[in-house]
Structure formats: structure tokens, C-alpha cells
Amino acid sequence: MNNLKGIYALWYREFKVFIREKSRLGFSVINPLVWLLVVGGGLGSVVSFDGVNYRTFIYPGILIQSVIFSSIFFGVYIVLDKKIDFMKEVLVAPISRTAMFVGKVVGGSTDALIEIVTLLVIGFILESTGILTGVSINFVSGIVSLGFLLSTTVAMVSLGLIIGSQMESTEGFQLVASFLLFPLFFLSGALFPITNLPSWLSPVVFCNPITYSVDGLRGILIGISKFNIGLDFAVIGTFALITILIGTFAFKSMEV
Amino acid sequence: MNVIDTRNLTKKYKEVTAVDDLTLQIKEGEIFGLLGPNGAGKTTTLLMLTTLRKPTSGTATINNFDIVRQPDKVRKSIGIVFQDPSSDEVLTGYENLKLHRWLYGMPGDLAERRIKEVLELVDLTKRKNDLVKKYSGGMRRRLEIARGLMHHPKVLFLDEPTLGLDPQARGHIWGYIKKLAQEEKITIVITTHYMDEADNLCGRLAIIDEGKIIVSGSPGELKKKFGGDIVRLKAKNLNIGALKKLNYVNKVEKRDDEVSLTVKDTNEHLQEILMLAGKVESVEVHSPTLDDVFIHYTGRTIREGAPEGGWAQKAMAFKTKR
Ligand SMILES: Nc1ncnc2c1ncn2[C@@H]1O[C@H](COP(=O)(O)OP(=O)(O)OP(=O)(O)O)[C@@H](O)[C@H]1O
Ligand SMILES: [Mg+2]
Numbered sequence: 281m282n283n284l285k286g287i288y289a290l291w292y293r294e295f296k297v298f299i300r301e302k303s304r305l306g307f308s309v310i311n312p313l314v315w316l317l318v319v320g321g322g323l324g325s326v327v328s329f330d331g332v333n334y335r336t337f338i339y340p341g342i343l344i345q346s347v348i349f350s351s352i353f354f355g356v357y358i359v360l361d362k363k364i365d366f367m368k369e370v371l372v373a374p375i376s377r378t379a380m381f382v383g384k385v386v387g388g389s390t391d392a393l394i395e396i397v398t399l400l401v402i403g404f405i406l407e408s409t410g411i412l413t414g415v416s417i418n419f420v421s422g423i424v425s426l427g428f429l430l431s432t433t434v435a436m437v438s439l440g441l442i443i444g445s446q447m448e449s450t451e452g453f454q455l456v457a458s459f460l461l462f463p464l465f466f467l468s469g470a471l472f473p474i475t476n477l478p479s480w481l482s483p484v485v486f487c488n489p490i491t492y493s494v495d496g497l498r499g500i501l502i503g504i505s506k507f508n509i510g511l512d513f514a515v516i517g518t519f520a521l522i523t524i525l526i527g528t529f530a531f532k533s534m535e536v
Numbered sequence: 537m538n539v540i541d542t543r544n545l546t547k548k549y550k551e552v553t554a555v556d557d558l559t560l561q562i563k564e565g566e567i568f569g570l571l572g573p574n575g576a577g578k579t580t581t582l583l584m585l586t587t588l589r590k591p592t593s594g595t596a597t598i599n600n601f602d603i604v605r606q607p608d609k610v611r612k613s614i615g616i617v618f619q620d621p622s623s624d625e626v627l628t629g630y631e632n633l634k635l636h637r638w639l640y641g642m643p644g645d646l647a648e649r650r651i652k653e654v655l656e657l658v659d660l661t662k663r664k665n666d667l668v669k670k671y672s673g674g675m676r677r678r679l680e681i682a683r684g685l686m687h688h689p690k691v692l693f694l695d696e697p698t699l700g701l702d703p704q705a706r707g708h709i710w711g712y713i714k715k716l717a718q719e720e721k722i723t724i725v726i727t728t729h730y731m732d733e734a735d736n737l738c739g740r741l742a743i744i745d746e747g748k749i750i751v752s753g754s755p756g757e758l759k760k761k762f763g764g765d766i767v768r769l770k771a772k773n774l775n776i777g778a779l780k781k782l783n784y785v786n787k788v789e790k791r792d793d794e795v796s797l798t799v800k801d802t803n804e805h806l807q808e809i810l811m812l813a814g815k816v817e818s819v820e821v822h823s824p825t826l827d828d829v830f831i832h833y834t835g836r837t838i839r840e841g842a843p844e845g846g847w848a849q850k851a852m853a854f855k856t857k858r
Contacts, residue, residue: 282641289638297626365622372586373639374612536588 286375287383294357294387298394308395312346313402316412329473330504336414337504340497341470343399347392347429348436348464348490352457354388355440359453367536381441381531385524388437389430396429403501415501424500431516432493438523445527445534464490474506489519539564539691539723540585544594547580547747554580556747557594562740565721567713569734569741571826573834577747578727579619582693585725586616599690615640617684619695619727621676625668629660629679632668633686640687647686654682657712658705674701681709685716692716694726698733710737731826743833750833755826762824762832763787764800767809771795771816778812785809798824 298304320335320342327334361367370380400422406412417425440457447453467481468490477485485491496512499505505512540562547555555577562568570578583589585596587607595604599613623632630651637647655661658678668676681697694713698706714737716722728734734741735755742752751758763786774795780788784805787798795813799805802821810816 285638285641289635292638293624293627293631293635296631297624300626365618365620366624368583368588368616368618369622369636370639372588372611372614372616374608374641375639376608535590 283375283379286373286379287386290370290380290383291387291390294384295390298391304391305395305398308346308350309398309402311349312342312399315342315345316406332414332502332504336412336502337473337498338471339403339412339415340501341468341494343396343403343425343429344432344468344470344490344494344497345465346399347396347433349461350395351388351392351433351436352440352443352461354391354437355442355444355457356450356453358384358441358444359447359450362448362536371534371536377531377534378528381438381524381528384441385434385437385527388440389433392433392437393426393430396426396433400425416503417501421500425497428493428496428500428513428516431513431520432490435489435516435520435523438520438527442523442527442530445530464488467491468494470494489515492516537564538562539566540568540596540598540725542585542594542596545581545584545591545596546593547577547584547589548592553747555584555591558744558747558749560742560749560752562723562725564723565717566740567717567724567726567738569738570725570727570744571729571731571734571741571830572727572744576744578744579695580747581744582616582695582725582727586614586693587611613690614693615684615687615689615691616693617681617695617697619699621680623668623676623680623683625671625676628665628667629655629671630664632679633664633683636683636686642687650686650688654685657685657708658682659708674705677701678705678709685712688716688720688722691723691725694724696727696729698728698730706733713737731830735826743830745834751829758826758829759824762798762829764798765802765821765823766828767797767799767802767806768820769795769797769809769813769816770818771813773815774813779809782809782812 320338324335329337404417407415443456467485492512492515495505496509499509538561542560545558584591587610598610601609633651742749784800789796
């Protein structure tokens with residue numbers, strides 16, 4: 281009971297901060313738009329994959345990119361909390377470390393959820409105005425996409441929190457997070473099809489859980505996927521569970 | 537009943553032993569002071585007692601729960617006001633208190649009543665809906681004290697609570713702390729660099745240095761232990777040798793052309809001292825204060841290197857946080 285209130289407290293804090301810092305949402309929406317319009321638009325005139333325009337092809341990838349970047353960097357707030365004694369105020373409270381971790385994950389995922397919905401709505405608008413073709417965003421595909429994106433978010437927020445709980449400086453956090461993000465994103469098929477990959481690359485891509493997020497989302501939104509969507513969902517769900525488990529453990533061992 | 541009972545509590549960092557074999561008992565409803573120069577190990581002691589840092593060896597019980605083996609139970613019995621800023625400045629004062637309410641599982645009506653009460657105490661009622669970012673250093677400090685006092689735990693730890701506060705605010709807070717101890721039987725452990733605060737509040741205190749207790753007792757006992765009054769003489773050519781020979785003079789300290797003596801039964805002996813001293817420019821006699829006791833035991837004054845204003849500076853330094 282007390283733990284639930286604690287989770288609510290931590291969520292409340294993140295949510296208040298998020299709505300007060302509107303620039304955070306602004307940037308997290310502008311960045312993917314730039315990718316979609318500039319990269320997608322620029323290459324779109326010369327490249328097409330699997331019979332769809334490149335801009336259409338990368339739209340699911342860009343959604344995933346936006347979500348994994350802002351989710352993992354959410355972990356930096358743990359480092360900042362540790363710099364002042366706010367972290368101690370939370371750690372000394374009579375709630376379990378698991379509740380603390382869950383509260384943080386729920387808080388970070390809410391931020392991402394707002395971002396996801398905004399990007400889906402923007403996608404819908406671009407599609408209706410003909411800027412983005414061949415993307416089917418309707419009520420059902422929207423909800424299923426949300427499920428995919430949220431599982432990815434939970435996994436990546438947890439990963440960010442794991443890193444943050446072990447780091448003392450924001451610079452250190454940034455270094456480790458970027459080190460992980462680049463392969464996760466660039467070797468995921470977000471920007472290219474994962475069929476006919478060079479043989480040295482395909483094992484790496486197939487081991488990357490984000491590959492399955494992108495594949496599933498692409499399947500839902502533009503009907504192109506390599507794997508069964510159920511498999512995609514199972515992989516990303518398992519990845520989320522593993523990161524949650526490690527995260528709870530990381531929080532239990534966190535010292536201030 | 538001992539609400540706090542530490543046994544050989546020790547914390548070693550790489551090079552330093554911050555807390556060294558600390559054994560200490562504190563009873564229910566006591567206000568206990570921990571005094572000591574910077575780096576003496578006060579904060580480290582509180583962090584161990586509040587389960588935030590693990591002792592290297594030894595342990596303690598709080599409210600009969602072991603801080604190493606039952607940290608969850610200990611956390612249900614305690615509250616703490618940290619030395620460094622610990623509120624979220626993107627939230628308002630009131631929101632910070634609400635957060636605390638949920639973290640401690642306080643029921644709604646009680647929480648609202650307490651929030652009102654503590655906000656009034658620290659005189660922030662009018663500013664409760666402002667972001668903490670917009671508070672002055674002292675206001676932020678007051679908010680954190682209010683938060684710490686809100687949930688009336690069994691044991692309350694206060695780490696230099698009134699650092700940087702104006703005298704009026706300190707007076708109010710002292711009153712409330714005393715009330716908590718007397719009426720609610722809350723046990724309070726307070727660290728401070730203000731000797732008047734220790735004198736005013738604490739039933740008992742311990743002076744620690746380099747992680748060890750040097751002396752402990754009530755403020756009255758400690759002053760008595762000091763062994764007499766302090767007589768300060770200012771003179772050009774003092775016969776220090778002769779003064780040192782007097783058996784009722786305990787301690788002679790010379791600084792420039794000033795001498796400070798610790799004298800037993802001053803009333804009887806002052807005349808003789810003055811005769812021996814020769815021509816003096818000024819004489820000052822006072823009974824020992826906690827300041828004198830502190831300097832006597834730690835060999836330095838508390839003001840040397842005391843982190844005056846350090847708290848507020850820290851608060852400012854993190855303004856740019858989010
Ligand atoms: N995290 C840490 N790592 C290494 N050494 C530490 C750490 N925290 C404290 N110390 C050291 O432990 C000793 C005791 O520090 P502590 O903060 O307990 O002192 P304090 O009595 O609270 O001092 P102050 O009056 O300045 O607040 C100091 O020598 C300090 O440098
Ligand atoms: Mg300290």
C-alpha cells in the first residue's frame with residue numbers, strides 16, 4: 281500500500297517536471313521530424329526499399345529512434361538527483377527499492393508516452409496530407425503500435441536507470457549511454473532493410489533487441505516485416521522484463 | 537529505554553576512518569547533540585544510522601531494529617533533515633511536502649493538517665505555491681526542515697538544520713523541536729556548529745573529533761568539567777611563571793599580550809591573581825560557555841572553517857539542474 285503511494289509520488293514528480301519543461305517535449309518531437317523530412321526526404325527521391333518510398337520506410341524507425349534516445353537519457357536524472365541530496369530523501373523513505381525503480385520507470389515512460397502519441401498524431405496528419413504515403417495509422421494500428429513502443433520504452437528507460445544508478449557524473453552517463461545507443465539504433469534496421477545483410481553484420485543485427493521493435497512496428501504501420509509480429513513482441517517483451525529485473529537489482533545495490 | 541544504541545559503529549573510507557568505534561546510547565524523548573569540527577564524522581554517523589551508508593564494522597539499533605539487518609524496519613521509524621539541499625526545485629514548496637506525504641504513507645487529512653502546521657512554523661505559507669527555484673537559500677532550508685518535521689517519526693535526525701537561518705526562524709524551530717521531544721516523545725539527534733543551539737536544545741551532547749567521542753554529558757556537566765571560570769587578562773609584562781604556579785589555576789594560555797586562565801573559585805582568588813599579574817589593562821571574567829568547552833576539547837574554534845553559507849552556495853550551484 282505504502283509502496284503504491286511511493287510509486288505514485290515518484291510518478292507525480294516526473295510528470296510535474298515534464299509538463300513544466302515544455303522544451304523537453306518540443307525537442308523530442310522536432311528531432312524526429314527533421315530526420316523524417318530531411319533524411320527521409322533527401323534520400324526518398326533516390327531510394328526506395330521493398331517497394332515503398334524511403335520516407336515511408338524509415339517512419340517506424342524514426343519513431344523507435346526518438347523513443348529509445350529520450351528513454352535512455354531519462355536515466356541522467358538519477359545522476360542529477362544523486363548530486364543533490366534529493367536521492368537520499370527518496371532512499372531514506374520507507375518504500376522498497378523495487379517501488380522506487382518502478383516509480384521511476386513509470387515516470388519516464390509517461391514522458392515517452394506523450395512523445396509517442398504526439399509523433400503518431402503527426403504521422404497521421406502527414407499521411408492525410410499526402411506528405412507520408414503508404415502508412416496506415418488508424419485506431420487499431422495506433423493501439424498496437426503504442427504497445428510496441430511502450431514495451432521498447434520501458435526496456436530503454438530501465439536501461440538508462442541501470443546506467444544512471446551506477447554513475448557519479450552526467451558526463452560518464454552520457455558516454456556510456458551513447459556508447460550503447462549507437463549500435464542499438466544503427467544496427468537495428470531502422471534505416472535499412474534487414475534482408476540480404478552482409479554475413480558479418482546479420483548476427484549483430486539479429487542479436488539486437490531493437491531490431492525486433494523496428495520490425496514489428498514496420499509490420500503494423502506499413503505492412504513490411506521479416507519476422508512474425510508475435511515473435512517481435514515476445515523478444516521486446518522479454519528484453520523489457522530482463523532490464524526491469526536488472527534495474528531492480530541495480531537500485532538495491534545503489535549507494536549514495 | 538534506549539531508542540538508539542550504537543555498538544562499535546565504524547566507517548572507513550579509503551584513507552580516512554570517518555567514524556571510529558562509536559558506542560552511544562540515546563533514550564526516548566532525548567534531544568541529543570553531536571558536535572565536532574568539520575570532517576569529525578557527524579554526517580557519516582547519521583547516514584549510517586539512517587541506513588543510507590553501510591558501516592564497515594559494528595552496528596546500531598534504532599527503535600530496537602538493527603540498521604544492518606533490518607534497514608526497512610529502521611526506515612519506518614525515522615526521519616531526517618539532510619545537511620545538503622534535498623528538495624526538488626522544479627516543484628513548488630507545497631508539492632515537495634506532498635511528495636513527502638506519499639513517500640511516508642501519511643493519510644490525507646493528517647497530512648494536510650501537518651503541512652499547514654509546518655508551513656506556518658517556517659513562515660512559508662504565503663510562498664507555498666512558488667517553485668523552490670525561486671526561494672532564497674534560507675527559505676529552501678526552512679522548507680526542508682518543515683518537510684523533515686512533518687511526519688513525526690519515532691526518531692528524528694537533524695544535520696545542521698538551522699545553518700544560515702535568521703535568528704527568528706531559528707527560535708521558532710527550536711520551540712517546535714522541543715515540543716516534539718516533550719509532547720510526542722520523539723527522540724532527536726541534532727548536529728550543529730552553533731553552540732547556542734546546542735546549549736538551548738540538547739539535554740545531552742557528545743563532542744566528537746576524527747570519528748571518536750572525546751567527551752559527552754549535559755551542557756551543564758561539560759561546563760562544570762571545564763574546571764572553573766575563565767579569566768582573561770590584558771597586560772604588557774605579565775608574570776606568567778608565577779600565575780602557573782598557583783594551584784587553583786588550571787590552564788594558562790597566552791595569545792599576544794593577552795592571557796586566558798582557567799580559575800577555580802574565582803571570587804576568592806581574583807584579588808591574588810591581579811596582584812601577581814602586575815599592572816593590567818583589562819580584566820574579563822566569565823563562566824565557561826559551550827564555545828570554551830568545544831575549543832578546549834577540539835583544540836580549535838568552531839568558526840575556523842565552519843561551512844557558513846556553504847549550504848546556500850550549494851543550493852545555488854545546483855540551480856541549473858534540470
Ligand atoms: N563519500 C566519501 N568518500 C570518502 N570520504 C568521505 C566520504 N564522505 C565523507 N568522507 C570523509 O569522512 C570524514 C567525515 O566526514 P563527515 O561528512 O561525516 O564530517 P562532518 O562531521 O559531517 O563534517 P561537517 O561539519 O563539515 O559537516 C571526512 O574526512 C570526509 O572527508
Ligand atoms: Mg556534516
